[in-house]
Each structure stands twice: as C-alpha cells, then as structure tokens.
Amino acid sequence: MSTEAASRRGVPDATVARLPGYLRALTAFVDRGITSVSSEELATAAGVSPAKLRKDLSHLGSYGVRGVGYDVARLAEEITDVLGLARDWPVAIVGMGNLGRALAAYRGFATRGFKVVAVLDHDARLVGLRTAGHTVQPMSALPRLVADEGLAIGVIATPPGSAQLVADQLVAAGVRSILNFAPQVLSVPPGVDVRKVDLATELQILAFLAQQRDLETGAEAEVS
Amino acid sequence: MSTEAASRRGVPDATVARLPGYLRALTAFVDRGITSVSSEELATAAGVSPAKLRKDLSHLGSYGVRGVGYDVARLAEEITDVLGLARDWPVAIVGMGNLGRALAAYRGFATRGFKVVAVLDHDARLVGLRTAGHTVQPMSALPRLVADEGLAIGVIATPPGSAQLVADQLVAAGVRSILNFAPQVLSVPPGVDVRKVDLATELQILAFLAQQRDLETGAEAEVS
DNA sequence: GTGTGTGAAAAATTTCACAGCT
DNA sequence: AGCTGTGAAATTTTTCACACAC
Numbered sequence: 001m002s003t004e005a006a007s008r009r010g011v012p013d014a015t016v017a018r019l020p021g022y023l024r025a026l027t028a029f030v031d032r033g034i035t036s037v038s039s040e041e042l043a044t045a046a047g048v049s050p051a052k053l054r055k056d057l058s059h060l061g062s063y064g065v066r067g068v069g070y071d072v073a074r075l076a077e078e079i080t081d082v083l084g085l086a087r088d089w090p091v092a093i094v095g096m097g098n099l100g101r102a103l104a105a106y107r108g109f110a111t112r113g114f115k116v117v118a119v120l121d122h123d124a125r126l127v128g129l130r131t132a133g134h135t136v137q138p139m140s141a142l143p144r145l146v147a148d149e150g151l152a153i154g155v156i157a158t159p160p161g162s163a164q165l166v167a168d169q170l171v172a173a174g175v176r177s178i179l180n181f182a183p184q185v186l187s188v189p190p191g192v193d194v195r196k197v198d199l200a201t202e203l204q205i206l207a208f209l210a211q212q213r214d215l216e217t218g219a220e221a222e223v224s
Numbered sequence: 225m226s227t228e229a230a231s232r233r234g235v236p237d238a239t240v241a242r243l244p245g246y247l248r249a250l251t252a253f254v255d256r257g258i259t260s261v262s263s264e265e266l267a268t269a270a271g272v273s274p275a276k277l278r279k280d281l282s283h284l285g286s287y288g289v290r291g292v293g294y295d296v297a298r299l300a301e302e303i304t305d306v307l308g309l310a311r312d313w314p315v316a317i318v319g320m321g322n323l324g325r326a327l328a329a330y331r332g333f334a335t336r337g338f339k340v341v342a343v344l345d346h347d348a349r350l351v352g353l354r355t356a357g358h359t360v361q362p363m364s365a366l367p368r369l370v371a372d373e374g375l376a377i378g379v380i381a382t383p384p385g386s387a388q389l390v391a392d393q394l395v396a397a398g399v400r401s402i403l404n405f406a407p408q409v410l411s412v413p414p415g416v417d418v419r420k421v422d423l424a425t426e427l428q429i430l431a432f433l434a435q436q437r438d439l440e441t442g443a444e445a446e447v448s
Numbered sequence: 449g450t451g452t453g454t455g456a457a458a459a460a461t462t463t464c465a466c467a468g469c470t
Numbered sequence: 471a472g473c474t475g476t477g478a479a480a481t482t483t484t485t486c487a488c489a490c491a492c
Contacts, residue, residue, distance in 0.1 A: 062474080083432045084436075102325070198244075200248075203336070206403060207308045207309055209401065273485080276483090279485090282454065
C-alpha cells in the first residue's frame with residue numbers, strides 16, 4: 001500500500017490517457033540502462049511537451065527531484081501502480097476472424113500487464129480449433145472464465161453485427177471492461193467501461209487533415 | 225465546388241474526430257431506409273449527446289431544418305465532403321506480420337473511402353508472396369506507388385523496432401499521412417500527420433478505470 | 449408545437465512562467 | 471545553476487438554455 005497520492009480520485013482523463021505512453025518510454029530508458037531523466041528527455045521520448053508531462057506527473061504526486069530530474073525506475077513503478085498494472089489482468093478475445101487471430105498472436109500483452117486467458121467465438125465450427133496457443137471456446141464458457149480465471153477485460157473482434165450481442169454476453173457474465181474493435185456503438189449498463197479502437201475512423205481523420213493540407217496549398221489567400 | 229462552409233478553416237479537432245461516427249450512423253440510417261432524423265436520434269446512434277452533435281454540425285453549416293431534423297442523405301453527403309471522402313484515398317500497408325495481414329484482409333476500407341493499393345514488407349523473404357489479393361512488394365516500390373497510384377496514406381504494422389525506418393521511407397517517398405499501429409513514437413518532419421492506434425494503451429486505460437471502480441467499491445468513505 | 453442553431457456559461461485541458469528545492 | 475512543481479492565464483471543449491425558423 002505505498003500508493004497514497006495514486007489512489008486519490010482526480011487524475012484527469014487526459015492525463016490517464018497519456019500515462020501508458022510515459023510508462024512505455026520509461027521502460028525503454030530502463031532497458032538502455034538509463035536511471036535518471038529530465039522532464040524534457042522523457043517528454044521527447046513520449047511525444048509530448050515538457051510542461052504537459054510535468055503537469056501530468058504532478059497529479060500523481062512528487063516523484064522528481066528539482067534540479068535533477070526523475071528516477072526512471074521509481075517513476076515507472078509509480079505509474080505502474082497508478083494504472084493498476086502491478087498485477088496481471090485476465091483478458092479474453094471474442095471473435096476469431098482475421099483480426100481476432102492477429103490479436104491472439106500479439107506478443108505485447110504479457111509484457112504490459114495483461115494475460116490472454118481465453119479466445120472465444122460464437123461460431124460452433126470454430127470452437128475447438130487451436131490458434132496461437134489457445135483452444136477456441138464457445139461463448140457459454142464466459143461465466144466459468146469470470147469465476148475461475150478472474151476474467152476482467154473482454155476484447156470484441158467480431159463483425160459489427162455481432163458486437164452488441166457479444167457485449168451483452170460479456171456483461172451478463174460479469175465483465176465490466178470492454179475493448180471494442182467492431183465499428184459499432186455499444187450500449188452497456190452504467191458501471192461498464194467501453195473503449196473503442198476504430199481503423200476507419202483514424203483513416204478518415206487522416207483524410208480530413210490531408211485534404212485540408214491540399215486546400216491550403218492550393219489557395220494562397222491567407223492573413224499571414 | 226459546393227463546399228463553401230466545409231472548406232472554411234476552423235472545424236475543431238474534437239469535432240473532426242467525431243464526424244466519422246456521425247457518418248457511420250447516417251449510413252446505417254440510409255440502409256434502413258430512414259430519410260430524416262432528429263439530433264437526438266442521430267446522437268443516440270452515434271453515442272454522443274444531442275447538444276454536442278448540434279454544436280458539431282453547426283461548424284459545418286446549417287444542414288438541418290428547425291422543427292423537423294436532418295435530411296439523412298444530404299447530411300451524409302456533406303460530412304463525406306468535409307472529411308474529403310468524396311474520392312478514394314490510396315493506402316499502402318507496410319509490415320506483413322499477423323496484424324498487417326489482418327488489416328490487408330479487412331473489408332471495411334473500400335466502403336469508407338479507402339483503397340489498399342499495395343502491401344509491402346522490408347523482409348525479402350516475404351516479397352512476392354500473395355496475401356488477401358495483393359502481392360507483397362519491397363520497400364523500394366514506394367516512390368513508384370506515390371507517383372503512379374497516388375499513394376497518400378501509409379499504415380505501419382511492423383514491430384516497433386522498424387517503425388521509424390518505415391516512417392522515414394514513407395516520408396521520403398512523399399507520403400504525408402501515416403497511421404501507426406506500432407507501439408513507438410515516430411518523429412516526422414512538419415507537414416506530415418501521424419495518428420496512432422495502440423492496443424496496449426487502450427487496455428491500460430481500461431485497467432486504470434477498472435482498478436478505480438474496485439477501489440471505490442472497497443472504500444465506503446465518501447461525501448455522499 | 450417542435451427541434452435546430454447558437455450565444456453564453458461552465459468545465460476541462462494546455463500553456464506559461466517562475467518560485468522553490470536540491 | 472538547474473529542473474521540478476504549480477498557481478495563473480490562455481485555449482479548447484462541453485454543456486446549457488432559449489430565440490428562432492418551419
């Protein structure tokens with residue numbers, strides 16, 4: 001229980017969203033044998049401004065030393081604590097299409113605080129097959145996974161048409177954190193967190209920015 | 225050139241980030257044969273508040289009718305225009321690992337304004353293989369793809385160690401929009417847009433929220 | 449009557465700039 | 471002397487509430 005400041009309410013959402021990036025940068029410093037960094041170095045590595053970094057870290061408490069910088073290992077541990085990554089979170093991936101299989105094979109889970117405890121699919125023809133070290137299980141396995149494995153996070157990698165049903169089944173089984181890769185708005189009861197990853201949305205934002213660049217290049221009537 | 229208001233500078237970033245969601249919801253309404261929606265209906269379908277939706281749309285101009293609502297087809301067309309999706313954007317996917325192959329096989333591109341014109345890999349042993357209807361090309365093909373196919377957007381699906389090199393090669397070839405799936409901060413010259421999709425970050429944010437829920441449930445000392 | 453469009457208020461986030469600790 | 475931590479200012483985003491067009 002060394003997390004006094006960390007357990008306080010009131011870390012802004014925008015800050016929380018950046019903490020994983022800081023943690024990744026810190027881990028890279030650890031790997032390179034660097035034990036101390038300034039806010040400027042860490043900010044550069046994480047792709048943010050130094051002022052933003054310092055403000056973000058100030059919400060966790062004071063873990064730097066004025067005139068010196070931050071102890072890499074200590075700050076990494078603190079952020080790990082704040083994010084709740086001191087323990088591993090059991091994850092299940094639902095939907096064994098192309099994306100689901102790619103996610104199941106992804107190596108990055110283990111090193112970052114997550115453990116894939118099961119892969120599932122609604123389609124009976126896929127149940128029993130093996131992918132990336134896992135045997136595909138039916139949706140009916142969910143309650144047992146929650147009870148026995150402590151399953152806490154569900155990843156939805158199904159076609160959009162099945163996403164809501166899968167979300168309902170996850171929630172019914174007791175899962176309260178969902179990462180949704182399907183391009184579909186999910187409705188879930190209060191107390192359940194959903195985050196969305198959407199390829200098409202990101203591409204469309206890039207298209208908007210690209211078009212804006214083109215328009216600006218084409219039209220030279222600007223107030224300096 | 226019917227986009228007067230649309231071509232104006234000053235659509236807020238937060239609004240741009242939500243436009244793809246509105247477009248998707250509108251497309252779903254079109255498919256269901258619905259020709260008119262209120263801000264409340266559209267907001268619900270897109271997962272935002274009605275006030276936010278109306279404010280967002282007000283930045284594009286007035287495309288609703290007071291007392292009635294929005295013409296689904298007209299609004300969809302307007303957002304399509306604003307986002308620059310009236311034409312197809314040529315996309316290349318770099319990195320034919322699990323994720324790259326899954327992305328190459330993804331059906332959602334075509335229907336949303338994008339066209340995969342090539343898949344590439346740095347590894348000579350993969351070049352020439354066929355995946356999802358494409359022949360894997362070497363990185364040296366980039367300049368020709370930009371010149372001949374109008375390649376505008378690069379998707380990086382490589383391991384983190386190769387991501388910066390790939391980004392450099394994309395930029396050198398003239399690509400100015402990059403979608404990065406590798407957990408690696410990219411440094412690019414001004415005028416190049418990078419957006420990041422990061423599985424681990426999203427999971428870590430979910431972990432934070434889940435832990436916070438657990439802490440709040442455990443500790444009953446609250447000011448109502 | 450109904451539901452949009454929008455000023456104004458509120459809230460959240462970012463940036464600034466410097467006091468204060470080492 | 472150097473770099474963090476932080477109030478205060480600036481900016482962005484969200485929410486409110488109602489005038490106004492149909």
